[in-house]
Structure formats: structure tokens, C-alpha cells
Amino acid sequence: MTGRLWGVGLGPGDPELITVKAARLIGSADVIAYHMARHGRSIARSIAAGYMRPGQIEEPLMYPITTETTDHPGGYQGALDDFYVSCAERLSAHLDAGRDVVVLGEGDPFFYGSYMHLHKRLAHKYPTQVVPGVTSVSAAAAELGRPLVERDEILTVLPGTLPPDVLAERLKNTDSAAILKLGRTFSNVRAALAEAGRLEDAWYVERATTDKQRTEPLAEVDPSTVPYFSLAILASRAALPKATPAAEPAAGSVVVVGLGPAGREWLTPEAQEALSTATDLVGYKTYLDRVPVNPRQRRHSSDNKVEAERAVFALDLARDGARVAVVSSGDPGVFAMASAVMEAATEYPAVPVSVLPGVTAANAVASRVGAPLGHDYCVLSLSDRLKPWEVIASRLSLAAQADLVVAIYNPASKDRTWQVAAARDLLLEHRSPSTPVVIGRDVGGPNESITIVELGALDPSAVDMRCLLLIGSSTTQLTGTGKVFTPRRYPAT
Incomplete structure (x- = not known):
């Protein structure tokens, strides 16, 4: 017996708009699969997270490309085709092993959804069922408080990727419309609405039903602020007088x-x-x-x-x-x-x-050499601009006595040239001269360098304000391959 494949619609973003059936399937599935971009975030998983249970197998399907160019011999479509072949093979392995697989999809799986590419490759091989979800079109209309269609009116759903002249022609010949896939297409969509004489009737909805939702007249939207997860709505011509969304009071914030x-x-x-x-x-x-x-x-x-x-x-x-x-x-x-x-x-x-x-700079430097912060550590600044040196010296000595790895920020500057030597000497009162010291400079930047020296040989002239120092504890080790780590197990345990 093979497992069953489920394409589960999650709705537009609000976890409370997931159907009861979708919630049940998410909680009971052996495997949860979801698409994600290369930045590591999956909107689908974030929506479903509250319905998942510990111990489920997760299969993140990371797109090889989104809007950027590719050197794949088959171009953009070739890269995506290969990606879905690989994804189908991964899910087939679970299904062949008898595991039920739920593929999460924002909105409805068959409404411009990525799930359909897996469905075409797997549905003829395995028992398959699709669970519909609330579409972004329905959500946007609800949030605007504007009916989409009444009586004999026609609703047209259009992708913003169509040429502007084609969009304009379609818009001239429909009563209501929803235009999806905005983002980089927004300027063309707005031009098409203007050509069709419908710009003043159009509303813009971004991330409908989420805590980042934005709604406003489309004509007033700055194109540079438009993400992919947005759409344009032309509501029913026969609708009641325009229900303008309540304007939010001007309120500032600091992040x-x-x-x-x-x-x-x-x-x-x-x-x-x-x-x-x-x-x-x-x-x-x-x-x-x-x-x-x-x-x-x-x-x-x-x-x-x-x-x-x-x-x-x-x-x-x-x-x-x-x-x-x-x-x-x-x-x-x-x-x-x-x-x-x-x-x-x-x-x-x-x-x-x-x-x-x-x-943090400490974590960035540590990642370049292995795991020097693998056990207890403390973070200190050598700058005495905001606190006296006596406090810094006392804390360094106590950290050394406590056998903590020490991450040192602001070790030196043009005006502070003696603190590194003083700190080294204080640490040597409690640390072996062979203690590994990592000097990280401009990590992630064009002038990145990583140097590993022994504490006794630390040269203050090699350290400046662009550096961060990681001073090992008594258990920190330098491997033969040039990596540094601090074991999680302490010798006394």
C-alpha cells in the first residue's frame, strides 16, 4: 500500500481561514511538504505551523530560482522543470514507503498554485485528493467590503504578466476583475487599467487577512512598494456605494x-x-x-x-x-x-x-572557524569610552577565572591602542599561552580575514576596530584542519 498525496489549500494567510479538513490533515500527515524561497522562509509553513505536530517529517522544497536569471541550459522554465522532477522524486520515496504526504499551498492549490506542478507528475501514480482553500481574490473582496459580482455580471481573473494592451482589452470587456501576480508587473497593470478607463475604480490589496495587510486605491500606490503577494480588484459595477476602507490614523513607530x-x-x-x-x-x-x-x-x-x-x-x-x-x-x-x-x-x-x-559579529566570526562558542561564553567590549577601564579589567579577570570563552568587541581604535595588550596579559594570568585566539576582520565583507593564533603570541598591532576576538577557554581545541571548537561536555562531567 502506498501513501496518499494531499494538496491542501491554506487560504490567503490568516491561519483561522484554514478549513477544518485542512487542519485535520495537516495534523495527521506523516510528511509535510512546502515550497520556500532561497532566503529560507516559507509562507505556507508559517500559516500551517499551529496545526502541525512534533515528529512529522518535513520536506522543504526550495525553489532554485524566483525572479533572477539562471545559467540553466533550459532557461527559467528548464530550471523549474528539473526542480519539480526532483521534488516529485523526493515525495515519491515517501509515498512508496506508505507515508501520507500533505503538500501545503497558499490560497487554493489549483488557483495559480505551485502544487499543481507536483499534481501533474504524481496524481496518476498515487491516490490523490485536493482540499480547496479560500483564494486571495475572495479574501481581498471580503477585506475591502466590496461584492465581486451580482446577478449576471462577469468576473474575469487575469495574471498581471499579460502585455498591457491585452490586459486593457480584457478589462474593457468585463464587469469585475481580479488581477494577480503584481510585484514587478504593477506599473503595466496600472497603465492597462488607465487605458481601459477603470483606474479610478480599482483597489489594491496586499497580503490580505495577514497582520501586514495593506489596502488603498490602486491609483495612489507607489509601484516600488508592491510585493508579489498583492492583487488589484475591480468590484461589482452594481455594488452599493463604495465602502471605502477605514483610514488608519497616522501613527508613527520606531523599529x-x-x-x-x-x-x-x-x-x-x-x-x-x-x-x-x-x-x-x-x-x-x-x-x-x-x-x-x-x-x-x-x-x-x-x-x-x-x-x-x-x-x-x-x-x-x-x-x-x-x-x-x-x-x-x-x-x-x-x-x-x-x-x-x-x-x-x-x-x-x-x-x-x-x-x-x-x-552578531561574534556568531559570524565563530561560524567561519567552527564552533568556538559551543559552551558557555561571555561578551565584552574593550572600549572605555562609556565605562572605566577598571570595570573592564575586573570583568576580564573574572571571565578568565570562570573559564568562559570570551568574545571581545571594540578591541582597538585609532585612539585606543594599548587595551589589547593589557587584556591579553590579564587573560594570561588564568589561561595557558597556547589558548586558541580567533581574530575575525570584516566577516562577510570584501576584506574578510580570519587568523588563528595562540594567546601568548597575540600581537596587538594586528588588531583594529574592524576586528572581533574570540578567546578560547581551557577546553577549546584547535583541530588539525584549522577549525576551532569548544566541546559541550565539560571534563568534570
């Missing part, structure tokens, strides 16, 4: 965003979303320059030594209605802007403030 140690590949999807939706970006110029310029956004750069002033400036903008993203390298909560903003925010109780984490 402190961790950029990670280097480029976009280190940025989390959540952080990228916050940067994309902000009206104002605030930050140290060097970090702000890492965020691509968006003409609709205002950018406010400043020097690296004015954290408090920068925080107040951002909060003032938010108090006046701006959506402000304060950028910070690495993680904003580690010797960075989150603390400054939270402290200043005590004087702005009406301004919502949130913090989005980023990959």
Missing part, C-alpha cells in the same frame, strides 16, 4: 533593525521587510550606506558617536507620524543602537518601539 555583519545575505527576511516598509531610515552613515537607496524613503545619517542624539531624532520623527527604521550593524542589542533607543523611548510613551535581531 531598530539589525543588519548583521555585512551584506544582504546576512539580513533576516523580517529585517528586510521592516527596511522596505519604513518611511525614514536613521543610522550611522557607514551602516546606512549598506541599505539600498529607495527614492520614496528619507535617509538621515550621522556620526558614530551620537547614539543618544540619533535615538531622540528617530523618536521625534515617529512622534510626527513617520515609520522609522534605525539601522544597526550586527545585532542592535549587542553594544549597539537598541539600548540607546529604548532608553530615550522612556520619554516617548506614545511611540511604539520594537527591535529586530541580526546575526
Whole structure:
């Protein structure tokens, strides 16, 4: 007996719009398969997560390509065809073993859904059933409060990828319409609506039913802000007077965003979303320059030594209605802007403030050499600009006595040249001279370098502000292949 294949529609995004049958199947399946982009996030899985159970086998189906170019000999379609052949083989292995497989799909599986490509390859081989879901079209109409069709009216569903002249012609000859696949096609869609004389009737709906939903007249939408998960709606011509969605009051906010140690590949999807939706970006110029310029956004750069002033400036903008993203390298909560903003925010109780984490410099450097932070460790800054050296020295000595791996931020600068040698000498009072030390510089950047030395041979002249140091504990080991790790098991256990 083979397993059964289920194509399960999840609806438009709100987990409460999953059908009872879909929820039951998700919870009982042996295998849960879902599509995901290369950034590692699956919208389908996030919708279904509350209905999944521990111990289920997960099969993430990572697209090899989305909108970028490919060197595949068969081009874009060839790359996708090979991808679905591979996915079908993976799912076949489970089905042949008698496992039931649920393939998750946003909206309805047979409505512009990725599931259908698997269905065509597997449905003739295995018992298969499709569970419909609420479509984005139905969700958008419901959120707008606008009927789609009445009596003898005709509803036309169109992909925004059609040429503008074809779109315009179709729009002239229908009563109501839903246009999907916006994103990069938005400008063409808007031009087609204008040519058809329907632009003023069109509504824009983004991420319907989710906490990131946006609705507004389509004519007022900035094309640079339009994601793929959006659509245009032309509601019933016979509908009641326009039910304009209630305008949200102008309310600002501040989100402190961790950029990670280097480029976009280190940025989390959540952080990228916050940067994309902000009206104002605030930050140290060097970090702000890492965020691509968006003409609709205002950018406010400043020097690296004015954290408090920068925080107040951002909060003032938010108090006046701006959506402000304060950028910070690495993680904003580690010797960075989150603390400054939270402290200043005590004087702005009406301004919502949130913090989005980023990959820390310590974790980035550690990843390059193995697992030096595999056991207990502490994080210290050698900068005595905001705390006295006596405090730094005391904490270093105590960390060394406690046999903790030590991650050292801000080890040196043009004005601070002696602290590295002093820290080395303090650590040597409790550590062997052969203790591994990792010097990471500009990890993820164009000038990245990783050096491993012994503590006794640490040369302060080789360390500057672009560096982060990882000082091993008594159990940290350097392997013959140049990797460093700290065992999770301590010798006394």
C-alpha cells in the first residue's frame, strides 16, 4: 500500500481561514511538504505551523530560482522543470514507503498554485485528493467590503504578466476583475487599467487577512512598494456605494533593525521587510550606506558617536507620524543602537518601539572557524569610552577565572591602542599561552580575514576596530584542519 498525496489549500494567510479538513490533515500527515524561497522562509509553513505536530517529517522544497536569471541550459522554465522532477522524486520515496504526504499551498492549490506542478507528475501514480482553500481574490473582496459580482455580471481573473494592451482589452470587456501576480508587473497593470478607463475604480490589496495587510486605491500606490503577494480588484459595477476602507490614523513607530555583519545575505527576511516598509531610515552613515537607496524613503545619517542624539531624532520623527527604521550593524542589542533607543523611548510613551535581531559579529566570526562558542561564553567590549577601564579589567579577570570563552568587541581604535595588550596579559594570568585566539576582520565583507593564533603570541598591532576576538577557554581545541571548537561536555562531567 502506498501513501496518499494531499494538496491542501491554506487560504490567503490568516491561519483561522484554514478549513477544518485542512487542519485535520495537516495534523495527521506523516510528511509535510512546502515550497520556500532561497532566503529560507516559507509562507505556507508559517500559516500551517499551529496545526502541525512534533515528529512529522518535513520536506522543504526550495525553489532554485524566483525572479533572477539562471545559467540553466533550459532557461527559467528548464530550471523549474528539473526542480519539480526532483521534488516529485523526493515525495515519491515517501509515498512508496506508505507515508501520507500533505503538500501545503497558499490560497487554493489549483488557483495559480505551485502544487499543481507536483499534481501533474504524481496524481496518476498515487491516490490523490485536493482540499480547496479560500483564494486571495475572495479574501481581498471580503477585506475591502466590496461584492465581486451580482446577478449576471462577469468576473474575469487575469495574471498581471499579460502585455498591457491585452490586459486593457480584457478589462474593457468585463464587469469585475481580479488581477494577480503584481510585484514587478504593477506599473503595466496600472497603465492597462488607465487605458481601459477603470483606474479610478480599482483597489489594491496586499497580503490580505495577514497582520501586514495593506489596502488603498490602486491609483495612489507607489509601484516600488508592491510585493508579489498583492492583487488589484475591480468590484461589482452594481455594488452599493463604495465602502471605502477605514483610514488608519497616522501613527508613527520606531523599529531598530539589525543588519548583521555585512551584506544582504546576512539580513533576516523580517529585517528586510521592516527596511522596505519604513518611511525614514536613521543610522550611522557607514551602516546606512549598506541599505539600498529607495527614492520614496528619507535617509538621515550621522556620526558614530551620537547614539543618544540619533535615538531622540528617530523618536521625534515617529512622534510626527513617520515609520522609522534605525539601522544597526550586527545585532542592535549587542553594544549597539537598541539600548540607546529604548532608553530615550522612556520619554516617548506614545511611540511604539520594537527591535529586530541580526546575526552578531561574534556568531559570524565563530561560524567561519567552527564552533568556538559551543559552551558557555561571555561578551565584552574593550572600549572605555562609556565605562572605566577598571570595570573592564575586573570583568576580564573574572571571565578568565570562570573559564568562559570570551568574545571581545571594540578591541582597538585609532585612539585606543594599548587595551589589547593589557587584556591579553590579564587573560594570561588564568589561561595557558597556547589558548586558541580567533581574530575575525570584516566577516562577510570584501576584506574578510580570519587568523588563528595562540594567546601568548597575540600581537596587538594586528588588531583594529574592524576586528572581533574570540578567546578560547581551557577546553577549546584547535583541530588539525584549522577549525576551532569548544566541546559541550565539560571534563568534570
